[in-house]
Amino acid sequence: MTAPVWMGQLVAAVSSVSAADLTRFPAPPDAEHRSAVLVLLGEQNGEPDVLLIERAHDMRSHAGQPAFPGGRVDPADVDAAATALREAEEETGLDPGGVDVVAVLPDLFIPPSGFVVTPVLGWWQRPTPVHAKDPAEVASVHRVPIAELADPKRRCQVRHPSGFVGPAFEVRGLLVWGFTGGLVDRLIHLGGWEQPWSPGSRLVPLPDDPDRP
Numbered sequence: 001m002t003a004p005v006w007m008g009q010l011v012a013a014v015s016s017v018s019a020a021d022l023t024r025f026p027a028p029p030d031a032e033h034r035s036a037v038l039v040l041l042g043e044q045n046g047e048p049d050v051l052l053i054e055r056a057h058d059m060r061s062h063a064g065q066p067a068f069p070g071g072r073v074d075p076a077d078v079d080a081a082a083t084a085l086r087e088a089e090e091e092t093g094l095d096p097g098g099v100d101v102v103a104v105l106p107d108l109f110i111p112p113s114g115f116v117v118t119p120v121l122g123w124w125q126r127p128t129p130v131h132a133k134d135p136a137e138v139a140s141v142h143r144v145p146i147a148e149l150a151d152p153k154r155r156c157q158v159r160h161p162s163g164f165v166g167p168a169f170e171v172r173g174l175l176v177w178g179f180t181g182g183l184v185d186r187l188i189h190l191g192g193w194e195q196p197w198s199p200g201s202r203l204v205p206l207p208d209d210p211d212r213p
């Protein structure tokens with residue numbers, strides 16, 4: 001499948017993106033913990049979508065949170081793209097051979113975990129069926145249309161216990177927030193899919209918030 005025009009526009013947009021455009025936390029050069037995630041965009045019925053996973057609900061960290069497929073760098077991985085593709089295959093069963101890596105974004109730092117994460121942007125030129133291949137790590141797998149994420153009715157904000165307020169999305173029964181929500185927010189903006197909405201119009205409690213209805 002030939003990459004659609006919108007994919008070329010997105011790749012051109014991310015080519016000049018800096019870490020400061022994506023996060024307020026610069027990555028420390030001596031960080032020991034490194035990982036990579038696959039931001040995999042595909043197309044169904046002529047409409048772009050993105051692959052997201054829901055992490056297992058009994059994990060020690062980030063339990064039940066939506067995320068991009070990905071994980072820790074393995075010593076055998078030649079680069080961040082290799083890490084992202086390997087982890088995505090282990091988590092969702094996708095065929096890495098059907099993915100074209102089109103860009104590697106700047107390293108991003110996640111202070112709570114101390115990890116430096118490298119987002120790898122991919123075009124799913126030959127999609128294969130996906131599922132929760134490893135139930136110990138993944139509860140569910142979703143191809144979420146960009147149109148749903150960009151819909152102002154599905155956009156909201158969450159407040160972390162630290163006081164930080166960030167973008168979030170309510171889609172497919174999931175609340176996409178945190179690192180993943182922030183990156184989805186920038187992806188929608190850079191891809192030209194953003195629709196007018198009022199960021200302060202709706203504040204949604206986090207899933208573990210005792211005040212959540």
